[in-house]
Amino acid sequence: MTQNEIIDFMTSLQQPRFRGRQVFSAVYRRGCRGFMEMTDLPLGLRHEMDQAAEVGMPEVLSRQSAGDGTVKLLMRLQDGSTVEAVSMLYRLDRSRDRLTFCLSSQVGCPIGCPFCATGKSGFVRNLTAGEIVGQALVLLEEAAPGIGDAEKIGVNIVFMGMGEPLLNLEEVLKAGRLLHDPEGMGISWRRITISTSGVVPGIRSLMGEGLPINLAVSLHAADNRLRDRLVPINRRYPLEELIPACREYADAGGRRMTFEYVLLPGINDKLEQACQLAELLAGLPALVNLIPVNPAGEEEQSGSNPADAKRAREFARVLKGKGIGATIREGKGGEIMAACGQLRSREVRER
Numbered sequence: 311m312t313q314n315e316i317i318d319f320m321t322s323l324q325q326p327r328f329r330g331r332q333v334f335s336a337v338y339r340r341g342c343r344g345f346m347e348m349t350d351l352p353l354g355l356r357h358e359m360d361q362a363a364e365v366g367m368p369e370v371l372s373r374q375s376a377g378d379g380t381v382k383l384l385m386r387l388q389d390g391s392t393v394e395a396v397s398m399l400y401r402l403d404r405s406r407d408r409l410t411f412c413l414s415s416q417v418g419c420p421i422g423c424p425f426c427a428t429g430k431s432g433f434v435r436n437l438t439a440g441e442i443v444g445q446a447l448v449l450l451e452e453a454a455p456g457i458g459d460a461e462k463i464g465v466n467i468v469f470m471g472m473g474e475p476l477l478n479l480e481e482v483l484k485a486g487r488l489l490h491d492p493e494g495m496g497i498s499w500r501r502i503t504i505s506t507s508g509v510v511p512g513i514r515s516l517m518g519e520g521l522p523i524n525l526a527v528s529l530h531a532a533d534n535r536l537r538d539r540l541v542p543i544n545r546r547y548p549l550e551e552l553i554p555a556c557r558e559y560a561d562a563g564g565r566r567m568t569f570e571y572v573l574l575p576g577i578n579d580k581l582e583q584a585c586q587l588a589e590l591l592a593g594l595p596a597l598v599n600l601i602p603v604n605p606a607g608e609e610e611q612s613g614s615n616p617a618d619a620k621r622a623r624e625f626a627r628v629l630k631g632k633g634i635g636a637t638i639r640e641g642k643g644g645e646i647m648a649a650c651g652q653l654r655s656r657e658v659r660e661r
């Protein structure tokens with residue numbers, strides 16, 4: 311529930327509006343899991359609320375930690391569905407850490423990218439805003455116990471977990487507003503990134519919201535023939551529709567777009583393909599994030615090995631030489647299958 315929804319709820323219990331704000335910040339800022347913990351409310355009201363409502367958080371079924379500070383949680387939702395969310399730790403300097411929370415927006419995913427574990431599992435349902443924000447609240451408590459509130463630590467949110475966020479835009483945006491609320495977690499819009507496989511109408515709807523949210527597009531190929539295979543939604547929204555929509559988004563927000571490019575050895579990592587990519591993105595304020603591929607179950611057996619570091623550096627050099635910004639993503643959480651393309655819920659896996 312948003313702050314206004316909680317205020318309305320409290321007024322329906324004949325309480326003043328400020329009680330709604332108290333409950334909101336108790337849940338979203340202080341991480342209270344039940345009304346009895348809200349000691350700034352009168353005891354009688356806490357009992358009354360205990361009867362009338364609940365603070366529903368996802369239940370942590372398993373927790374895996376990697377040596378690099380990555381934590382992956384498998385969480386069960388109220389209907390028994392399970393999703394994964396990941397916290398990654400980045401050390402800015404000796405005294406400052408930054409956490410990036412990678413959240414899921416759907417149970418499973420309908421896009422079906424062949425290199426992605428989630429995509430292989432099929433689609434089950436959209437998550438609600440509460441289920442999305444619940445992942446962040448639980449990650450904050452589990453991955454960074456005692457560190458303090460999100461605003462102080464500098465939490466980044468990336469919608470790059472399970473699912474295609476632009477196919478669940480309404481709930482993702484509601485989650486974004488909840489995460490951003492200064493009386494809750496207070497995460498700046500500029501620290502929130504939505505990653506899409508290229509749902510063009512979703513890009514336009516997001517643009518219509520006029521929010522300074524970062525947009526990342528999973529490109530993975532610079533020609534339609536290959537992209538049709540790697541990102542099947544390309545058959546519906548081919549590059550000649552996707553790239554102009556990205557250009558409009560970048561122009562509207564005056565911001566650089568990020569393009570994710572998984573390097574699949576022998577498939578899309580040839581240097582001619584780097585040239586083709588640079589041509590496609592020419593004139594766009596773009597940063598290409600090169601991602602050495604991560605083994606994801608069957609892909610591993612079918613021969614998708616991590617691209618060698620040398621090829622990634624060469625690919626980046628070609629892009630930079632043609633005026634396109636490029637970085638090679640630091641792999642995080644590979645040992646616990648928490649890296650890109652490796653998330654999959656246990657329940658879905660068993661289907």
Ligand code: SF4
Pocket residue numbers: 419420421422423426427428429430471472473474507528651
């Ligand atoms: S890569 Fe993203 S869009 Fe593609 S199947 Fe996986 S979760 Fe869905």
